[in-house]
Amino acid sequence: MQWSVIWAVSRATLRDFWRTPEAVFWSYAFPLAMALVLGFAFREQARAPIPVAVVAADASYASALAALRSDPRLGVKEMDVVAAERALTLGAVALVVHLSSSALRLELDQTRPESELAELLVRQRLQEANGRRDALTIATTNVTRPGARYIDFLIPGLVGLNLLGMGMFGVGFNLVYMRVRRTLRRLAVTPMGRAEFFAGFMVTRLVLSLPASLVVVWFGQIVFGVPVHGSWLALVLLMIVGGICFSGIGALLGSRAKTIEGASGIMNAVQMPMWLIGGVFFSNQRFPGALQTVVDAVPMSLVTDGMRSVMLEGKGCGGVMLPVVALLATGLVCLAVALRIFRWN
Amino acid sequence: MHAIEIDELRKVFRGRRGASVIAVDGLSLRVARGQVFGLLGPNGAGKTTTVEICEGLQTQTSGRVRVLGDEWTHATSQQIRQRIGVSLQDTRFIETQTVRETLTLFRAFFNRGQSVDDAIAAVSLQEKANARVDKLSGGQQQRLAVACALVGDPELLFLDEPTTGLDPQSRRNLWEVVRAFRARGGTVLITTHYMEEAEQICDTVGIVDRGKLIAEGTPRALVRSLGGEHVIEVTGQGLAAQGEQLAAGLPGVTQTRLEGERMTMQVAAPHQVMPLLIKRLDDRGIELTELTTRHTSLEDVFVALTGRHLRDGEAA
Numbered sequence: 001m002q003w004s005v006i007w008a009v010s011r012a013t014l015r016d017f018w019r020t021p022e023a024v025f026w027s028y029a030f031p032l033a034m035a036l037v038l039g040f041a042f043r044e045q046a047r048a049p050i051p052v053a054v055v056a057a058d059a060s061y062a063s064a065l066a067a068l069r070s071d072p073r074l075g076v077k078e079m080d081v082v083a084a085e086r087a088l089t090l091g092a093v094a095l096v097v098h099l100s101s102s103a104l105r106l107e108l109d110q111t112r113p114e115s116e117l118a119e120l121l122v123r124q125r126l127q128e129a130n131g132r133r134d135a136l137t138i139a140t141t142n143v144t145r146p147g148a149r150y151i152d153f154l155i156p157g158l159v160g161l162n163l164l165g166m167g168m169f170g171v172g173f174n175l176v177y178m179r180v181r182r183t184l185r186r187l188a189v190t191p192m193g194r195a196e197f198f199a200g201f202m203v204t205r206l207v208l209s210l211p212a213s214l215v216v217v218w219f220g221q222i223v224f225g226v227p228v229h230g231s232w233l234a235l236v237l238l239m240i241v242g243g244i245c246f247s248g249i250g251a252l253l254g255s256r257a258k259t260i261e262g263a264s265g266i267m268n269a270v271q272m273p274m275w276l277i278g279g280v281f282f283s284n285q286r287f288p289g290a291l292q293t294v295v296d297a298v299p300m301s302l303v304t305d306g307m308r309s310v311m312l313e314g315k316g317c318g319g320v321m322l323p324v325v326a327l328l329a330t331g332l333v334c335l336a337v338a339l340r341i342f343r344w345n
Numbered sequence: 346m347h348a349i350e351i352d353e354l355r356k357v358f359r360g361r362r363g364a365s366v367i368a369v370d371g372l373s374l375r376v377a378r379g380q381v382f383g384l385l386g387p388n389g390a391g392k393t394t395t396v397e398i399c400e401g402l403q404t405q406t407s408g409r410v411r412v413l414g415d416e417w418t419h420a421t422s423q424q425i426r427q428r429i430g431v432s433l434q435d436t437r438f439i440e441t442q443t444v445r446e447t448l449t450l451f452r453a454f455f456n457r458g459q460s461v462d463d464a465i466a467a468v469s470l471q472e473k474a475n476a477r478v479d480k481l482s483g484g485q486q487q488r489l490a491v492a493c494a495l496v497g498d499p500e501l502l503f504l505d506e507p508t509t510g511l512d513p514q515s516r517r518n519l520w521e522v523v524r525a526f527r528a529r530g531g532t533v534l535i536t537t538h539y540m541e542e543a544e545q546i547c548d549t550v551g552i553v554d555r556g557k558l559i560a561e562g563t564p565r566a567l568v569r570s571l572g573g574e575h576v577i578e579v580t581g582q583g584l585a586a587q588g589e590q591l592a593a594g595l596p597g598v599t600q601t602r603l604e605g606e607r608m609t610m611q612v613a614a615p616h617q618v619m620p621l622l623i624k625r626l627d628d629r630g631i632e633l634t635e636l637t638t639r640h641t642s643l644e645d646v647f648v649a650l651t652g653r654h655l656r657d658g659e660a661a
Contacts, residue, residue: 008453012442019441019477181437186493189400189433190454191426345402 001199005192009200010207017170017208026169027208031162031216035155039224042150049075050118053084053093057100064099067129074121094118147227147312155220156307157280159213160242160300164274166209167246168267171201172254176263179343188344198339202247209243210236217311229314235307238320241327242303248334249299255338274300279308302327346414348501348532349376349399354408356394356556368394370556371408376549378500381523381533383547385540385643387655391556392536393434396505399534400431413501427456430499432490434506440479444470444489447478448496455497464496468522484515491522502526504535508542520546538655540643550643554651568641571649572599573611576642577618580607580635581626591629595621600649606634611641611649 017023052074054065068076079087079096087093088107095118096107106122108115178184187197217235220226228235253270257263277284278300287295295301306323309315356369369391376382384392397403398410401417413428415421438447448461459467465474468488473481481489487507494502504523508516523533523546537543543550544564552560552567560567568574584591584606592601597613612618615638626633647655 005453008450012439012446012450015446016439016441178439182433182435183437183439185402186431186433186436186438186490189402189426189429189431190451191423191456191497192454193423 001193001196005196006199006203009192009197010203013174013201013204014207016174017204023170027162027166027212028215031158031212032219035151035158035216035219036223038154039151039220042154047073049073050095050114050121051075051077051087051093052118052122053077053079053087053096055079055081055084055096055098061099064126064129067125068097068122071121071125074118074125095122097122147229149224151220151224152226152312153283153308154281155217155224155226156304156311157278159216159239159307160278160303161275161280162212162216163209163239163242163303164246164271164300166205166212167243167248167250168253168271170205170208170250171247172250172252172267173260173263174201175251175254176257176260179258179345180260184344194339194342194344198251198335198342201251202244202335205243205247206240209247210239213239213243226311228311230310230319231316234310234315234317234320237317237324238303238306238310238327241324241331242299245299245303245327245331245334248331248338251338252334255342274298277301279304297326299327299330346378347375347411348378348380348413349374349382349534350409350411351375351395351399352409354395354398354410355406356391356398356403357406367556369398369405372553372556372558374551374558374561376532376534378532379527379530380548381527381535381546383543383550384534384536384553385538385543385550385647385655386536386553387538387653390553392553393505395553396503396534396536397433400429400433400503401425402433427497428500430494430497430502432487432494432502432504432507434509436490438478438486438489438493441477443475443477444481444492445474447489448492451493452496458497459495461496464492467495467525468492469518484511484518487511487515488519488522491519495522495526500531502531502533504533506536506538508537508539516542540647540655543643552643552647552650554647559650560646564643567643567646571611571641571646573597573613574641575612575615576639576645577610577612577615577622578607578635578637578639579610579622579626579633581631581633582606583629583631584608587629587631591625592622602648609645609648611645 050073052068054068054076056065056078065076068074077093084093084096088096094108094112094115098105098107104126106119108119110116175184217226217228221228249270253266254263257266277295278298280300284295284301285292296305302323306320310320352373354369354372355367358366358368360366372391372395384395386392394403398405399412401422410416412425415425417425442450444465445461448464452458452461452464465471468491470485470488470492473485478486478489491504491507494504508519511519520542523535527533535547547564549561550564550567551558562570585603589601589603589608591608592598592610596617598610598618599613600611602609610618619638644655
């Protein structure tokens with residue numbers, strides 16, 4: 001193994017990356033765009049008032065109506081009986097309040113949480129308007145704490161997704177592409193060894209994927225205030241071994257495939273479960289017993305769960321040693337196998 | 346010592362359903378150091394398979410190959426590769442790199458070699474040094490491929506159909522590169538199906554057909570082996586009916602071949618044959634439609650040996 005050869009291969013593949021605008025877009029711009037779109041789509045909003053229909057028989061109930069309107073959490077609309085019934089059926093209102101001289105009556109579907117909440121609010125307002133006083137004074141403080149929001153969950157998922165994509169396309173696909181174009185054949189008749197060739201690819205991936213991952217985390221911090229409670233070193237460590245692991249898997253999948261089509265099939269088959277059960281977009285923590293163990297051991301889960309434990313639970317390097325070692329070992333085993341079965345032709 | 350020694354080389358490709366194709370069928374040859382050796386033959390003759398076995402890119406079914414004194418083994422491969430330069434058929438380099446970057450990469454693989462600038466100059470690509478590979482013409486890409494083969498300053502150069510599809514200017518340019526390499530003491534094994542190319546640059550030519558070496562020698566010796574150094578070709582109505590006896594007794598005619606209405610004769614002195622031939626044709630009432638004379642070429646040698654033309658296989 002000669003460092004000068006590894007470095008030469010790495011420089012060539014790095015240049016290849018920077019001169020391929022698509023590669024730069026999917027690795028650097030796309031994750032940020034995704035964070036932006038999903039972050040805003042699932043942001044915590046101030047709750048909209050609950051729509052409530054009031055059917056008032058005459059004007060004598062104006063004070064009751066005013067009491068209901070005083071609560072910003074209720075969106076009060078006056079309707080006639082027919083319109084109110086219809087609105088309730090369609091779910092356009094959560095509750096119908098019948099105000100008549102003979103009786104006060106609430107009409108709702110109690111299985112709907114929104115309707116139940118509306119019922120509590122309406123009862124309280126009407127009782128207070130007629131003189132009920134609270135027996136206790138209870139203070140309430142409203143908090144929205146970063147860490148529990150969807151974007152906080154999503155950012156580590158996007159980092160994992162990006163590392164996976166870069167391993168699959170940057171290493172696996174590139175190898176197959178170079179094989180199809182017979183570039184690999186030409187390299188095979190030079191004194192360069194496969195180990196040097198692979199090492200060059202790995203250096204490139206490390207150089208490219210660490211900044212690409214950090215950019216996503218920083219973007220989350222700046223735009224959405226996503227916290228990093230734990231150690232940055234632990235985070236960087238996870239990113240590096242995650243990159244090695246996925247590059248190793250990519251190298252393995254690309255080590256023999258003779259056609260782009262064949263390679264795409266295998267890569268999709270490997271990527272799909274990682275997306276689904278790797279905790280990228282939604283939680284992967286609700287599987288039954290033994291299955292959960294499997295799910296937790298998927299490389300993508302190791303990356304995303306590990307990053308979440310650092311960013312959200314404040315863990316340090318010691319806390320992520322298990323996933324770091326597991327990812328590194330998986331990556332190195334894949335690389336070793338890829339190196340053995342690799343085909344230039 | 347020889348740069349390349351090939352003994353009883355066989356390569357059989359196992360196809361689907363048990364069908365197998367014999368690409369190389371007991372081929373033996375020697376390439377002396379300092380020589381430009383040309384493998385000439387139609388497409389599918391086994392030239393590329395033979396060369397790729399020599400390059401260590403394919404392994405033989407049986408037989409022995411020594412390159413610069415060594416057989417290809419795990420232990421020797423690295424060392425052999427440091428000493429050879431290769432230009433494969435149809436190589437595409439990484440398209441996003443420039444000519445200079447591509448050569449810098451290849452130079453890094455070798456322990457010794459020429460400077461990248463010298464390699465660029467050797468194939469006259471100075472003007473394109475900073476152009477990306479995907480912006481080069483076919484001829485320029487081929488020149489880059491040869492430069493990549495030269496950049497490690499090899500003792501032995503393999504060129505597999507380096508001029509196929511090139512314009513005459515680029516072709517002559519490459520011949521100059523080969524001559525310059527030989528002048529520095531290098532050995533070259535080149536394959537081609539252009540006989541003119543073989544005549545121009547090869548010290549020795551091996552004619553390959555159906556996986557076998559059917560003739561070997563200097564281009565001149567091969568041509569002389571046909572007896573005459575000139576060829577007369579006549580085409581005329583009714584020639585087919587007359588047959589080869591038409592040429593019988595003409596002075597210095599060593600070989601005659603009839604293909605339809607065209608007769609090809611191998612002659613020593615065309616000026617002696619021509620008047621007699623025309624008189625004979627006249628006497629028998631054959632109307633001449635074409636009459637040409639030229640020097641005997643390697644193509645004639647190939648046709649004489651196989652009864653087929655070099656380019657016959659091209660469509661297949």
